[in-house]
Amino acid sequence: QVQLVESGGGVVQPGRSLRLSCATSGFTFSTFAMHWVRQTPGKGLEWVAFIWSDGSNKHYANSVKGRFTISRDNSKNALYLQMNSLRVEDTAMYFCAGDPPRSGFAFDIWGQGTMVTVSS
Amino acid sequence: QSVLTQPPSASGTPGQRVTVSCSGSSSDIGSNTVNWYQQLPGTAPKLVIYLNTQRPSGVPDRFSGSKSGTSASLAISGLHPDDEADYYCAAWDDGLKSVIFGGGTKLTVL
Numbered sequence: 001q002v003q004l005v006e007s008g009g010g011v012v013q014p015g016r017s018l019r020l021s022c023a024t025s026g027f028t029f030s031t032f033a034m035h036w037v038r039q040t041p042g043k044g045l046e047w048v049a050f051i052w053s054d055g056s057n058k059h060y061a062n063s064v065k066g067r068f069t070i071s072r073d074n075s076k077n078a079l080y081l082q083m084n085s086l087r088v089e090d091t092a093m094y095f096c097a098g099d100p101p102r103s104g105f106a107f108d109i110w111g112q113g114t115m116v117t118v119s120s
Numbered sequence: 121q122s123v124l125t126q127p128p129s130a131s132g133t134p135g136q137r138v139t140v141s142c143s144g145s146s147s148d149i150g151s152n153t154v155n156w157y158q159q160l161p162g163t164a165p166k167l168v169i170y171l172n173t174q175r176p177s178g179v180p181d182r183f184s185g186s187k188s189g190t191s192a193s194l195a196i197s198g199l200h201p202d203d204e205a206d207y208y209c210a211a212w213d214d215g216l217k218s219v220i221f222g223g224g225t226k227l228t229v230l
Contacts, residue, residue, distance in 0.1 A: 035219070037165075045157070045165065045208055047219040059217050095164055104153035105212050105219050106170035113164060 002026035002109050004096050009114030016086055022079040022096030022111055029077040030054075033099040035107060036070060036081050038092035038116075046092070049081065050099070064090075086118045123148060124209055124222035131228040137197040140225045142209030144190050148220055152212040154192040156185055159206045159224075168207075169194060196227075204229045 008020040020036070036048040049060045049070040058070050069082040079096050093115050097107035125143040132138040142154065156169040167176050169185035172192065184195045192211075196203055209222040 044224045045159075045210075045221045047210075047221060050219070061218055062216070104155065104171045105210070106155045106167055107157070107165070107210075108167050108170070108176065110164040110166070 004098065004109060004111035006094060006096055006111045006114035009094065009116045011117045011119060012086055013120055014086060014088055014118055017082070017084045018086060018116060020081040020083065020094055020096075020114060020116070022081075024077045024079070024096075024098070027098065027109065029098075030074040031101055033105075034070075034072060034079045035097045035099060036079075037095045037097055037107070038090075039095070039113075040092045048094070050105075051079070053101070083116070086116075088118050090116060091118045092116060123213065123216070123220040124211065126207075126209060126222035126225045128223065129226045129228065131230055132196075132199045133230050134199055134201060136199045137195060138199060138227065139196075140194045140207050140209075140227070142192045142194070142222050144192075144211060144220075146190060147215040148190075148211045148213040149187065149192055150190040151214050154185065154187050154209055154211050156183075156194045157208045157210065158203075159208065161205075165208065199229055201229045203227060 003025045005023045035050040051058045051070045067085045071080045093113040095113045096111045098109040153171045157165040158168045159165040172187040173185045206224045213220045
């Protein structure tokens with residue numbers, strides 16, 4: 001069945017780095033655009049970044065631009081998020097989500113999330 | 121700060137029909153399609169409507185979506201207790217070059 005499993009979250013000090021991974025299975029990963037979406041506990045959803053199916057194009061939310069980098073390895077069916085210069089306000093649950101072709105940025109499949117806490 | 125505007129709460133009794141609104145602008149809803157997500161407590165969001173009006177397989181036909189101009193709506197008919205959840209609208213914004221979400225609407229089934 002379709003699975004997305006995030007990992008790499010944890011507690012980190014402000015200014016440090018963290019790399020999130022999203023392992024996928026059960027669908028044709030190389031045909032899906034992929035996204036990272038985050039949610040501060042008790043608050044709403046915030047889109048973070050997305051990458052085209054072939055990795056040729058990437059977009060970021062203004063709040064993370066220049067600090068976060070999204071990447072993918074289609075040979076490993078995996079998605080990544082490199083997070084540098086972390087801030088307290090980056091504390092959130094981070095979800096990876098898949099966006100099938102011609103769906104209008106519809107996040108059809110989601111992982112269970114990995115928690116990132118930025119605190120001194 | 122959410123760019124799409126949703127009411128923070130909505131409610132209805134079992135069997136009723138409720139609607140959740142989502143208001144945007146010409147650069148987001150006015151130019152692109154709208155998707156809706158349901159999020160039960162402690163779980164990941166689930167897509168319930170995509171491309172304004174389409175239901176993914178497995179989503180009951182009690183859920184429907186519509187869009188007009190710079191606004192969209194999610195309607196749930198024949199309300200069930202397990203429809204109690206947070207609902208979010210989302211769309212691509214041509215100006216921000218970002219996906220934007222509404223602030224979410226907490227639906228309570230009384």
